[in-house]
Amino acid sequence: MSLYEVKDLKKTYQLGDVKTDALRGVNLTINEGEFTAIAGPSGSGKSTLLHLIGGLDKPSSGEIYLNGKRIDQLGKQEGAAVRLSTLGFVFQAYNLIPVLTALENAAFVLELQGISKKEREAKALSALKTLEMDEFKDRRPNQLSGGQQQRVAVARALAANPKVILADEPTANLDSETGQRLIHYMKKLNQEQGVTFVFSTHDPRLLEHVNRIVRIEDGRVIGEEHPQPLAA
Amino acid sequence: MIALAWRNLWRQRRRSLISLFAVALVVLFAILMYSMMGSMSNAMYQDLTKEVGNIQIHKAGYRDAQDFSSGLLTNAAQVRETVAQTAPNAIVLGSLQAPALLAGEVRSRGMVIQGQDWPDAIKADFIANNLAEGKFVEGDNLTGIMLGKSLATALDVNLGDDVYVYAPGTEGYGAAAYTVEGILDFDDPNREIYAAYVSLPAIQELAAPDALSRLELHYPEIKTIEEDELIAPDVAALSAALGSDTEVEAWQQIDPNLASIVKVFMPMVVVESLIFFILAGLLVLNTVYLSTLERIREFGVIISLGAKGRQVMGMVTLESLLMCLTGAALGLAIGLSLIALGSNGFQFPGYSEEMLASMGMPSVFYLSIEPWQVLLAVGFAVLTAFFAALGPARMAANIEPAEAMRYTA
Structure with missing residues (x-):
């Protein structure tokens, strides 16, 4: 079943007198359970595409459907509600809240959802356990390594049980071993729990493990691949 | 969210402390002034009624x-x-x-x-x-x-x-x-x-x-203007019993000038304190605004994660509220302690009894405060928090998340 349908998506940025076409008409379908990467060089539009399908930005034209519902024209509050209930985000720069502990960060989306403290801490702890970060639950981000912070970020996205996790260059700031470990955890979530992942990346380490690559260049999809992913 | 707001306050410790102490100072000033005015009014009332009756x-x-x-x-x-x-x-x-x-x-x-x-x-x-x-x-x-x-x-x-x-x-x-x-x-x-x-x-x-x-x-047991309300029934009863050949006057009719002055005292001090709260509010606004500006990316992330506009506004407002309430608590603690000390009586140094008496003021002040005056000072502090947070809260709530995350990337 298709989770995302993107039709002729275009995005143009106006910076002073300069117009930049970040996306020039992208058509894409993403199904449930996929472990998909949107790959391309820097400036190809992959992050822009991820932001648009995540509802973080509005397209200049085109349509985006999530679970059959059009989301590109939603107002701020409806967009926030869709993100809160359906999407999870992992960012390149981790973006944890520095004054909260790992557990509190992992529980943050649940708190936004209005879940009680007891329940959200239990769910957050379970998510941290999945990422093998439960022993660090009381540490703050500045007491964790980059890889550990990114695992907490994945736990934050996972704890709210989203339909899909959108990850923007999640391994970019990680060393080789740490990046591999993170990929291992995310792969495991996809295989064992059926969590759909959509990555924006140009990291070959990650591309080795996805089961679908959407190649993007100069704001256009130039091809798709269905490689045999390596075992996690 | 309360824990988040409280911890965010101390990310810029010095700036928050300055704003907090400003609120504390204003609350302290407010309740001391309310107390002084109340004490002065009651002392003038006592002097009058002691001399010419209630x-x-x-x-x-x-x-x-x-x-x-x-x-x-x-x-x-x-x-x-x-x-x-x-x-x-x-x-x-x-x-x-x-x-x-x-x-x-x-x-x-x-x-x-x-x-x-x-x-x-x-x-x-x-x-x-x-x-x-x-x-x-x-x-x-x-x-x-x-x-x-x-x-x-x-x-x-x-x-x-x-x-x-x-x-x-x-x-x-x-x-x-x-x-x-x-x-x-x-x-x-x-x-x-x-x-x-x-x-x-x-x-x-x-x-x-x-x-x-x-x-x-x-009525020697009646010491304050508030307590004077207790003998209002006597005034009414005497007027009825004595008939139209006599005039029965309470203290406000006995000395209308004093009544006018006393009527103005408290509103005057309330307005003065409000002005000081506005000034403190500008400092709090500056603190909250800078704190919000410095965390634009963070708010972008929070909105990306699904926070609604009112939730973001609530976070910013809560920070402002915690700062002002903590300042108010400090100001109250010091102010109420001073009032407790002053309740045993104090004299203004440098003012002779004759000078004070010629102005209709007692030589010894006995400080006291009414619960409504404490609530008023705290209420002003809360209002300061809300109004100071209004602009920054709206700014944070209207952040475009994609743009915000590019802000300091």
């Missing part, structure tokens, strides 16, 4: 009387009986004043001479506080007079000297000679220069046999 009963229309006798209570005994039945808890004092010329051997002065009853409690207090030399003139003493010290000096008389009183237009003898038997000392120099007391029988003999200018009702 309630006064006059002949109807006495203020517009064209001559001395038309302003007198001629049925004083009947009025006293009605008062005793209607307001049995009051200490009742009859008083007669007559305009007169007082003369020593060399000098003279026009003024109002007075005589009155001296119930025990009032007499004891008067003697303790005001009799400086000689003896107290009361009862059947028809020849003695007590003069204020400065009046005695003005007339150039001392204890044992004769004073001649001429009271034209009155209904008694109209003239008499008295021996100075007591010298009085008052804090208020304006009162002292006009203080001339004879016994009630003596002044009735001089000016108006069996008549009184007024009856005063004293």
